[in-house]
Amino acid sequence: MWFSKTWNPDGLHIYITGGSTGLGLSLALILASQGAHVSIVGRNQARLNEALQAIEKCRKRPDQLFAVYSFDLSTYAGSADALGAVCKAHDDRSPDAIFNCAGSSKPMFLVNMTEHDMSAGMIQGYWVQAWTTMLAAKRMVREGAKGKIVLVSSTLGYMSFVGYASYSPAKHALRGLADTLQSEFMLYDGLDVHVFFPPTMFTPGYEEENKTKPKITRHIESTDGGLTADEAARALLEGIRRGHAHITGDIITSLFRASTRGVAPRHNVLLDIVYDFAAAIIAPIWRNGVDKRVRAHRGEHQQHLRDSGFFL
Numbered sequence: 437m438w439f440s441k442t443w444n445p446d447g448l449h450i451y452i453t454g455g456s457t458g459l460g461l462s463l464a465l466i467l468a469s470q471g472a473h474v475s476i477v478g479r480n481q482a483r484l485n486e487a488l489q490a491i492e493k494c495r496k497r498p499d500q501l502f503a504v505y506s507f508d509l510s511t512y513a514g515s516a517d518a519l520g521a522v523c524k525a526h527d528d529r530s531p532d533a534i535f536n537c538a539g540s541s542k543p544m545f546l547v548n549m550t551e552h553d554m555s556a557g558m559i560q561g562y563w564v565q566a567w568t569t570m571l572a573a574k575r576m577v578r579e580g581a582k583g584k585i586v587l588v589s590s591t592l593g594y595m596s597f598v599g600y601a602s603y604s605p606a607k608h609a610l611r612g613l614a615d616t617l618q619s620e621f622m623l624y625d626g627l628d629v630h631v632f633f634p635p636t637m638f639t640p641g642y643e644e645e646n647k648t649k650p651k652i653t654r655h656i657e658s659t660d661g662g663l664t665a666d667e668a669a670r671a672l673l674e675g676i677r678r679g680h681a682h683i684t685g686d687i688i689t690s691l692f693r694a695s696t697r698g699v700a701p702r703h704n705v706l707l708d709i710v711y712d713f714a715a716a717i718i719a720p721i722w723r724n725g726v727d728k729r730v731r732a733h734r735g736e737h738q739q740h741l742r743d744s745g746f747f748l
C-alpha cells in the first residue's frame with residue numbers, strides 16, 4: 437500500500453469533515469478544482485453556506501456534486517448521521533476518500549482548566565476524528581470499497597510543551613490510531629490510512645485558540661514559522677500522492693517525524709536518517725532553551741495564578 441505513488445481526485449467523491457474553514461476548506465477548494473465531488477460537514481450552517489459558494493467557484497465540470505451538511509461530529513451518533521447523509525447523495529456508497537479535518541484546541545495551563553476543558557480536549561482532538569474513521573472503515577469494508585482515510589494530527593502529536601495538556605494527548609492518540617490502522621488495513625485490499633502532522637496554520641481556528649493561549653506557549657511555538665491553510669493542504673495532498681503514511685509539510689515536523697518514527701515507514705531512507713541525526717543534536721539544545729524559558733516564567737506564572745483567582 438505504500439507504493440501507490442499516484443492519486444488522482446478527478447471524479448472521486450471526497451468527504452471533508454471540518455471543511456467549512458481553515459485546512460478543510462482549502463482542501464475542498466483544491467479538490468473541487470481538480471474535478472472531485474466534495475461533501476463537507478461542520479456545525480455552523482452559515483459558515484457551511486459560505487464555503488459552498490466558494491467551492492462552487494472552483495467547479496471544473498457541470499456534473500460535480502458539492503454538498504454541505506451540518507452535524508456535530510463529536511459523538512458517535514452525530515458522526516453516523518453525518519456519514520449516512522454524505523453517502524446517501526452518492527447512491528449510498530461510501531466516499532472514495534475521507535479527510536478528517538474537524539477539530540479545535542483551547543490552550544491553557546492545566547491548573548486553570550475545568551473538567552469540561554480537559555475532556556473537551558479529547559473530544560475535539562480525538563473522538564471528532566475517531567468516530568468517523570471507525571464508521572467509514574466499517575462501511576468501506578462491508579462494501580469491499582477501495583479508499584483512503586486521512587487523519588489530521590499536529591506537530592503536537594509528536595511532541596509537546598506547556599499549554600497543550602488538553603490537546604496534545606488527543607493528537608498523540610490520533611497517531612496511535614493511524615499506526616494501528618496502517619497495520620490492520622493490510623487485511624483489506626486498497627484501504628489506506630494517512631496521518632498528517634501540520635505545524636501552526638494561520639486559520640480561523642488558530643485565531644480562536646490564541647484567545648486563551650498562554651503567553652509562554654505563544655512564545656515557544658514561535659520557533660515554527662507556520663503555514664497558510666492552502667500551503668498545508670497542498671503539502672497534505674503531496675504526501676498522499678507519494679503514499680506517505682505519516683505526512684509532514686515543514687522541516688521542523690519532519691525532524692520530529694524522523695526522530696519519533698517507531699515502526700512507521702520512512703519517506704526517503706537516507707534523508708530521514710539525516711533528519712533523525714540532525715534532531716538528535718538540535719532537539720536537546722532547543723529543549724534546554726525552552727526549559728530555561730519556562731523556569732524563568734515561574735514568577736510571572738505565580739502572579740497570573742493569583743490574578744486569575746486560582747488560590748481563592
Ligand SMILES: NC(=O)C1=CN([C@@H]2O[C@H](COP(=O)(O)OP(=O)(O)OC[C@H]3O[C@@H](n4cnc5c(N)ncnc54)[C@H](OP(=O)(O)O)[C@@H]3O)[C@@H](O)[C@H]2O)C=CC1
Pocket residue numbers: 453454455456457458459460477478479480481483507508509510536537538539540541560564588589590591633634635636637638639640641642665
Ligand atoms: N491551525 C493550527 O495551527 C493547527 C491545526 N491543526 C488541526 O488541523 C485541523 C484543522 O484545523 P484548522 O483548519 O485550524 O481549524 P478551523 O477551526 O479553522 O476549522 C475547523 C473545522 O472543523 C469544524 N468542526 C470543529 N469541531 C467540529 C465538530 N465537533 N463537529 C463538526 N465539525 C466541527 C469547524 O466548523 P464548525 O465550528 O462550524 O463546526 C471547521 O469547519 C484540526 O484538527 C486542528 O486541530 C493541527 C495543527 C495546527
Ligand SMILES: CCCCCCCCCCCCCCCC(=O)[C@@H](N)CO
Pocket residue numbers: 540541590591592603634635636637642645656657658659660688691692714715718719722
Ligand atoms: C528537532 C528540534 C526542532 C526544534 C524546534 C521545535 C519547534 C517547536 C514548534 C512547535 C510548534 C507547534 C505547532 C502547534 C500547532 C497546533 O496544533 C496548535 N496551533 C493547535 O491547534
